[in-house]
Amino acid sequence: MTLIFKKISLSLLVILPFLGLAQQKKDPGGNLPKFYKQVAHFGFLIGVNRSDFGIHSVPNSKLYENFTDTIHYPGDTLNLKSITSRPESGFSLQIVADLRLHEYVRLRILPGLSFGSRNLQYYFTGTDTFTVIKKIESTYIVLPANIKLQSKRLENFSAYILGGASYSIDLAYNKKQKASDEVVRLKQHDFYYEAGAGVDFYLQYFKLALEGKIVIGMKNILIKDNTIFTTPIDKLNSRIFQFSITFEG
Numbered sequence: 001m002t003l004i005f006k007k008i009s010l011s012l013l014v015i016l017p018f019l020g021l022a023q024q025k026k027d028p029g030g031n032l033p034k035f036y037k038q039v040a041h042f043g044f045l046i047g048v049n050r051s052d053f054g055i056h057s058v059p060n061s062k063l064y065e066n067f068t069d070t071i072h073y074p075g076d077t078l079n080l081k082s083i084t085s086r087p088e089s090g091f092s093l094q095i096v097a098d099l100r101l102h103e104y105v106r107l108r109i110l111p112g113l114s115f116g117s118r119n120l121q122y123y124f125t126g127t128d129t130f131t132v133i134k135k136i137e138s139t140y141i142v143l144p145a146n147i148k149l150q151s152k153r154l155e156n157f158s159a160y161i162l163g164g165a166s167y168s169i170d171l172a173y174n175k176k177q178k179a180s181d182e183v184v185r186l187k188q189h190d191f192y193y194e195a196g197a198g199v200d201f202y203l204q205y206f207k208l209a210l211e212g213k214i215v216i217g218m219k220n221i222l223i224k225d226n227t228i229f230t231t232p233i234d235k236l237n238s239r240i241f242q243f244s245i246t247f248e249g
Contacts, residue, residue: 030153030155030156030202031156031202031203031204032202032203032204032206032207035202035207036100036103036106036150036153037100038100039099039100040097040098040099040100041098041248041249042095042096042097042098042248042249043095043096043098043206043207043246043247043248043249044093044094044095044096044246044247045092045093045094045095045096045110045112045244045245045246045247046091046092046093046244046245046246047091047092047093047094047114047242047243047244047245048089048090048091048092048242048243048244049089049090049091049092049114049116049240049241049242049243050087050088050089050090050240050241050242051087051088051090051116051117051118051238051239051240052085052086052087052088052118052119052239053085053118053120053236053237053238053239054085054216054217054235054236054237054238054239055083055084055085055120055233055235055236056220056233056234056235056236056237057083057232057233057234058231058232058233058234059234079124079125079126080122080123080124080232081123081124081125082122082123083120083121083122083123083232083233084120084121084123085118085119085120085121086118086119086120086121086133087118087119088116088117088118088119088135089116090114090115090116090117091114091115092112092113092114092115092142092242092244093112093113094110094111094112094113094114094142094144095110095111095112096108096110096246096248097109097110097111098148098248101147104149104150104151104152105147105148105149105150106147106148106150107145107146107147107148108144108145108146108147108148108162108164109143109144109145110142110143110144110145110146111141111142111143112141112142113139113140113141113142114139114140114142114168115138115139115140116137116138116140116240117135117136117137117138118135118136118138119133119134119135119136120133120134120136120184120229121133121134122134122229132229134183134184134229136184136186137172138170138172138186139170139171139172140168140169140170140171141168141169141171142166142167142168143166143167143168144164144165144166144192144194145164145165145166146162146163146164146194146196147162147163147164148160148161148162149161149162150200153202156201156202156203157199157200157201157202158199158200158202159197159198159199159200160197160198160199160200161195161196161197162194162195162196162197162198162211162213163193163194163195163196164194165191165192165193165194166191166192166194166215167189167190167191167192168189168190168191168192169188169189170186170187170188170189170190173186173188183227184222184227184229184230185222185223185225185230186221186222186223186236187219187221187222187223189219190217190218190219190221190238191217191218191219192215192216192217192218192238192240193215193216193218194213194214194215194216195213195214196211196212196213196214196242197211197212198210198211198212199211205249206247206248206249207246207247207248207249208245208246208247208248209245209246209248210243210244210245211243211244211245211246212241212242212243212244213241213242213243213244214240214241215238215239215240215241215242216237216238216239216240217237217238217239218237219237220234220235220236220237221236221237221238222235222236
């Protein structure tokens with residue numbers, strides 16, 4: 001998915017300037033001249049995301065020692081050396097509702113679905129050295145609310161920055177409720193800070209935007225159930241980077 005995302009992004013970056021020039025030749029005054037005079041407009045978003053965790057370990061290092069191994073070498077004593085997070089790719093589909101607050105200020109509500117997965121990697125030493133990977137998959141209903149500050153248009157182009165907050169509910173939550181050493185469980189609800197930037201391209205019939213956004217979870221989403229994989233972790237926070245394409249009319 002990452003390779004496809006890179007190819008799509010490169011193609012758009014090459015093609016869009018030529019689309020803009022072609023539109024300018026047809027209409028020297030620029031496309032969609034009254035686009036942001038509207039009180040509200042709508043569209044949709046297609047995004048690719050990379051998700052991982054911010055890991056806060058338990059300060060007391062003794063919790064990293066002398067676990068009983070029930071996975072690889074039953075009865076062996078383990079030492080947990082480190083825990084890391086490995087990002088995975090996912091995608092998002094969202095509706096765009098844009099409300100005009102000022103000439104260059106917009107309120108944007110973007111409800112939708114987000115699909116993603118993350119890995120926790122545990123490095124153990126005992127009779128042997130090995131790594132245990134816990135893959136956590138999620139399907140979220142997301143509800144972001146952003147304030148968009150945009151620049152003045154330059155023909156068929158403008159830039160913007162945005163910031164805000166969002167809420168998510170994990171639809172896969174009920175599948176992960178059994179507490180065991182084989183499962184790392186996460187809370188169903190989360191809240192986030194968001195910040196990003198992008199560029200708008202005004203085409204003949206619609207506006208297209210390329211946008212990058214960083215999303216940081218506010219809550220500790222780990223469910224502490226005293227298993228070998230949750231005991232040494234104090235907090236887990238979500239971290240997401242999303243690249244998206246929006247189409248608005």
